[in-house]
Amino acid sequence: MSKESISKVYLILEKIEYIEEIVKNSGSITGALEDQVTSRPAILMHLTAIAEQFNKLKREHADDILSAFDNNDVKGMYDVRTYIAHDYEGVNLAIIEWIIREGLPKFKKQCKTIINE
Template identity: 40%
Template structure:
């Protein structure tokens, strides 16, 4: 595992999370962002990118950072969005944004700051 390569992936995921947060802020919240066509499309693309990139992280890192559940869930979400199985349920997306994305952000940021020391 190349530390530099893994670090770049983590940075990218954190950037995608911050982009999603900015979109939510611009629209005055998660629900408003998902109700807006461009907001919804941008958020879905960000979530797909997060899922794809998490899947590419080395398993050793995933174990150290205790991200196995997040990796599996994010990749499932990526497939759900990309393949649009039976239409995308925005209530599920809202739940991901409110309850799961902050946990992922916290875990990645905590691991990243610990790796810097």
């Protein structure tokens, strides 16, 4: 694993922790997503940044790192990034809520495992 690739894993972990902090400060995931001025845009930008880091790892052929993640989860994250970036008929907040509740904890655990290896 190259230092450059590992730095992307650290950035993914950092963005996940930022989202967790936003949710904590808002009192709930739904509360954070209801805040159209600050919290929701911040969450969406952090999710976009996470997806971009996965895409960079893919372009670098960092298979040693990517193999620690479920391929469908990574693809799903990038698909959501596309919807966020291009606002195709609005972003489905139920999907974003699911990602925050179910997907991010899984990614966080996988990132920590990679970092601790």
